[in-house]
Amino acid sequence: MRNRFGPKVGNFEVPVPPAIDVENVSKSYGKLLAVDRLNLKVDEKQVHGFLGPNGAGKSTTIKMLVGLLKPDSGSLRILGQKTTGDNPAVRRRIGYMPELPKFPKHLSGLELLDIYGQMYGMSKEERKSRASELIKMVGLEGRGKDRIGGYSKGMQQRIGIAQALISDPELVILDEPSIGLDPVGMVEVRDMVKDITKTGKTVFFSSHLLGEVQQICDHVTVLNKGVSLFSGPLSEIGNKAVSRRLVVEVEKTTDAISNYFKTLSYGTVESTGNTFTLHLNTTQDIRAEVSRGLTAAGGVIVGMRGEGGGLEDAFLSLIGKESLAS
Amino acid sequence: MKETRRGGKLQAFLAVLRYEFLWNLRKKKTIGLFLIVFTFVTLRLALFPLLDYFSGVTLRPDPSFVFDNVSVLQPTLLLFLLAIATTMNTISGEFESGTIIPLLTKPVSKGLVFTGKIVAAFLTLLGAYIFLAVYTTIGGLIIYGPQNNLELVPAGVLGLTAATMVWAAIVIALGTLSKNSMVAALGGFGIYLGTTIVGAILTIYLGATSILFYTPGDGPTATTATCGAVIEGNATSFITGTNGLGSVIMNWILNPALSVNFCGIRFRGNRPETFALSAESISTVALRDIGVGVVYIIALFVVSWLALRRTQITE
Numbered sequence: 229m230r231n232r233f234g235p236k237v238g239n240f241e242v243p244v245p246p247a248i249d250v251e252n253v254s255k256s257y258g259k260l261l262a263v264d265r266l267n268l269k270v271d272e273k274q275v276h277g278f279l280g281p282n283g284a285g286k287s288t289t290i291k292m293l294v295g296l297l298k299p300d301s302g303s304l305r306i307l308g309q310k311t312t313g314d315n316p317a318v319r320r321r322i323g324y325m326p327e328l329p330k331f332p333k334h335l336s337g338l339e340l341l342d343i344y345g346q347m348y349g350m351s352k353e354e355r356k357s358r359a360s361e362l363i364k365m366v367g368l369e370g371r372g373k374d375r376i377g378g379y380s381k382g383m384q385q386r387i388g389i390a391q392a393l394i395s396d397p398e399l400v401i402l403d404e405p406s407i408g409l410d411p412v413g414m415v416e417v418r419d420m421v422k423d424i425t426k427t428g429k430t431v432f433f434s435s436h437l438l439g440e441v442q443q444i445c446d447h448v449t450v451l452n453k454g455v456s457l458f459s460g461p462l463s464e465i466g467n468k469a470v471s472r473r474l475v476v477e478v479e480k481t482t483d484a485i486s487n488y489f490k491t492l493s494y495g496t497v498e499s500t501g502n503t504f505t506l507h508l509n510t511t512q513d514i515r516a517e518v519s520r521g522l523t524a525a526g527g528v529i530v531g532m533r534g535e536g537g538g539l540e541d542a543f544l545s546l547i548g549k550e551s552l553a554s
Numbered sequence: 555m556k557e558t559r560r561g562g563k564l565q566a567f568l569a570v571l572r573y574e575f576l577w578n579l580r581k582k583k584t585i586g587l588f589l590i591v592f593t594f595v596t597l598r599l600a601l602f603p604l605l606d607y608f609s610g611v612t613l614r615p616d617p618s619f620v621f622d623n624v625s626v627l628q629p630t631l632l633l634f635l636l637a638i639a640t641t642m643n644t645i646s647g648e649f650e651s652g653t654i655i656p657l658l659t660k661p662v663s664k665g666l667v668f669t670g671k672i673v674a675a676f677l678t679l680l681g682a683y684i685f686l687a688v689y690t691t692i693g694g695l696i697i698y699g700p701q702n703n704l705e706l707v708p709a710g711v712l713g714l715t716a717a718t719m720v721w722a723a724i725v726i727a728l729g730t731l732s733k734n735s736m737v738a739a740l741g742g743f744g745i746y747l748g749t750t751i752v753g754a755i756l757t758i759y760l761g762a763t764s765i766l767f768y769t770p771g772d773g774p775t776a777t778t779a780t781c782g783a784v785i786e787g788n789a790t791s792f793i794t795g796t797n798g799l800g801s802v803i804m805n806w807i808l809n810p811a812l813s814v815n816f817c818g819i820r821f822r823g824n825r826p827e828t829f830a831l832s833a834e835s836i837s838t839v840a841l842r843d844i845g846v847g848v849v850y851i852i853a854l855f856v857v858s859w860l861a862l863r864r865t866q867i868t869e
């Protein structure tokens with residue numbers, strides 16, 4: 229099948245290009261700068277969330293990736309190939325689900341999958357078995373022969389996921405797959421996306437919902453107002469944010485305790501009564517050390533807890549609370 | 555996905571054709587317009603015999619019924635209706651419904667999609683005309699008796715298809731530029747009406763003026779009769795504009811040495827008078843007609859293609 233390690237040139241292994249490589253891309257609609265010098269790399273096999281509030285520029289970026297829009301500047305590559313200009317060869321290797329996709333109403337779900345499959349050059353048998361498998365996977369069993377014109381919104385999203393997978397692509401790009409669904413539908417679609425990630429494909433999907441990204445992804449890029457605020461492993465996003473705190477409550481504040489806190493180099497201290505709040509500048513877990521130090525200073529610890537540092541906080545502090553409300 | 559890369563392009567092209575055919579054949583608008591055309595053809599076939607039957611007149615055999623009715627669709631508005639039926643949604647409909655997004659993100663180039671859509675429109679029209687021609691031929695044989703020159707029917711079908719493609723190209727170009735099916739349909743109809751009305755006015759005041767060779771439509775009428783003389787019994791006349799491609803080609807094949815007259819009209823005082831404008835060989839007429847039709851079709855498709863190619867799909 230495909231060579232995972234790239235072609236051999238002489239004795240050198242050419243490194244595998246990233247599945248998605250966006251370099252310094254900008255795009256405006258008239259005066260509105262929708263994407264601003266964006267850099268983004270998604271390596272093979274990553275499940276990469278593209279997170280940002282509505283209007284952040286996610287769909288614009290994805291449309292440039294799949295060749296629907298031309299960037300004003302910068303370069304976009306998918307699996308090492310340029311996507312700008314009309315490049316069907318690279319599209320052969322990806323599956324894409326547009327945001328709130330629309331399909332020809334007069335086709336049935338199965339016909340749609342079959343025709344799209346044929347566009348990928350799949351044989352009749354391949355198309356047939358893959359289409360019925362996918363119809364089942366997205367929960368449209370028994371409705372495959374109905375015209376898409378009669379599908380509900382949720383069913384259209386489902387057929388949208390199915391058509392993105394018809395060619396068994398290396399890279400799957402999903403633009404807000406769960407948008408506009410009821411809570412049950414959202415959970416089901418999320419489970420479908422999780423199932424896709426289990427097949428070892430590279431998955432890049434956008435969402436304005438933190439929880440969704442948190443549940444599914446191993447990597448995340450946070451976008452706001454066209455600017456990338458964070459891009460990397462999900463586990464590191466908290467580090468970027470400066471919002472982690474350690475809150476310590478002692479039975480009785482003494483000079484020794486106050487002095488102890490002043491000697492700590494892990495951040496700044498704020499105290500109110502018997503409560504000390506340490507605004508951390510580190511990701512280290514310093515609870516044990518603090519507890520030993522306080523005991524040595526003769527203090528009695530009533531309570532100690534970490535605050536902030538969760539994804540939610542990180543996300544909010546990255547994009548600013550006001551953006552989420554909009 | 556491994557062994558199927560070979561012939562992938564052909565597969566993709568066939569997929570686009572299928573996609574288009576299903577779209578064309580399942581739209582209510584398309585089916586409705588086809589039914590209107592079918593009704594007209596049926597009336598043409600059966601109305602006069604029925605009237606004759608009920609008024610007790612015996613039907614006279616007409617050996618040129620099929621030739622006359624396959625060469626031109628009467629009224630020529632039907633050509634336009636068929637063009638509208640097959641092409642008003644061709645590209646504009648994809649933009650309006652948003653289906654262009656999943657389509658163009660499949661491994662098919664814009665060029666392949668565009669070509670596939672045009673080939674599908676052509677084949678749809680060809681299929682419709684083959685059906686109508688077979689229907690007319692069988693009906694004609696039954697109602698009007700043995701027919702002359704049936705071997706020219708295929709040439710007539712091709713001519714009608716080409717004539718319709720001129721209007722199809724106009725509708726597709728309007729649709730691609732505006733991305734709006736209504737603009738495509740109404741704009742196309744406006745152009746059809748405009749050229750028809752201007753053509754009719756010019757014909758009334760000037761006769762078979764040569765300007766009309768170069769506009770889409772019925773064009774100037776050619777006749778085998780002498781201008782200004784009393785019409786002789788076996789003289790024929792036929793339209794030579796793009797709408798008349800079928801009749802021009804059939805007459806050319808039937809009688810390659812034919813010479814035809816174009817008659818002008820001038821006014822002596824208040825009295826119109828017919829006079830000979832020009833005489834031409836049928837081959838000159840036919841080659842010019844084909845040339846004009848082909849130039850229109852190609853030029854309009856090039857315009858459409860350039861518009862589609864530079865379009866960004868913003869939704």
Ligand SMILES: Nc1ncnc2c1ncn2[C@@H]1O[C@H](COP(=O)(O)OP(=O)(O)O)[C@@H](O)[C@H]1O
Nearest residue numbers: 257262280281282283284285286287288289868
């Ligand atoms: N076709 C368009 N014309 C003008 N502005 C647009 C268009 N599409 C998107 N925008 C604007 O560009 C910005 C980014 O939009 P989009 O990429 O759709 O964001 P997201 O997908 O993250 O919600 C928004 O401010 C939006 O209003």
Ligand SMILES: [Mg+2]
Nearest residue numbers: 286287327404
């Ligand atoms: Mg979006």
